[in-house]
Amino acid sequence: MGIDWDDWLHRWDAQQEGYVPEREARFTAMFDVLAALLPDGFTAVDLACGPGSIAQRLLARFPAARVVAVDMDPVMLALGRGALGDAGGRLRWVEADLAAPGWVAELGEPRVDAVLSSTALHWLWPDSLTRVYRELASLRPPLRHSP
Numbered sequence: 384m385g386i387d388w389d390d391w392l393h394r395w396d397a398q399q400e401g402y403v404p405e406r407e408a409r410f411t412a413m414f415d416v417l418a419a420l421l422p423d424g425f426t427a428v429d430l431a432c433g434p435g436s437i438a439q440r441l442l443a444r445f446p447a448a449r450v451v452a453v454d455m456d457p458v459m460l461a462l463g464r465g466a467l468g469d470a471g472g473r474l475r476w477v478e479a480d481l482a483a484p485g486w487v488a489e490l491g492e493p494r495v496d497a498v499l500s501s502t503a504l505h506w507l508w509p510d511s512l513t514r515v516y517r518e519l520a521s522l523r524p525p526l527r528h529s530p
Contacts (some may be wrong), residue, residue, distance in 0.1 A: 389466050392438030410437060413499050414444050420477075423447040425496035430515075435463035436475070436476070444472050449473045451473060451490050454503075456479040482511045487518040490517075495522045 417425070424447040429438040432452035441450055452474060454460055460476050466488035481504075498519050502504060504512060 386465060402433070409501075410440050413437075414441060416458075417441075417445070417497055421496050426470070426492060426494070427451075427497040427499060428453060428490065428492075428495050428519075430498055430500040430519075432463065432476075433459045433503070435467050435476075437499050438463070438470075438474055439467055442473055449475075451475050451477055451492055451495070453477040453481075453486075453490060454477050481515050482507060484514060486515075487516075487522065490522070492522065499505055 394527070417427070423445065425445070426440060426449045429435060429441070429450050429452040432438060432454045433456070435450075435452050438450040441448060450470075452460075452463060453476075454463075455478060457478060460478055464476055469475065473489075477489050477491070479486040484487065506530045507515065
């Protein structure tokens with residue numbers, strides 16, 4: 384008898400709905416912004432991804448997108464890998480601790496187009512959170528200025 388990864392992921396999502404009111408509406412709002420600003424084939428980071436709730440929905444909505452899902456919890460990553468796999472090569476899982484300096488190198492991406500997160504960043508101390516934002520800024524393409 385194997386592990387029913389899809390059931391575990393469904394149970395995780397149901398549990399999170401109890402903590403985060405309007406969770407699906409929040410995801411939809413994030414994706415609406417991406418749809419308005421990015422080309423079809425963008426690369427996104429699902430930051431502190433847990434089992435990949437954002438990644439799963441993002442890949443379903445944007446068939447040409449890729450996601451790097453990063454978290455420090457090996458159990459959450461195992462759940463995500465078991466339920467979602469690599470989505471046909473469009474999803475990559477990375478174990479990294481956001482509070483550790485230099486974690487961004489673990490992503491293996493020189494540039495990303497978007498970074499999304501659900502509820503995990505509030506757990507970081509202000510100095511770690513500031514460092515996370517600085518490190519993420521290094522992954523963004525330069526802004527294009529209008530003439």
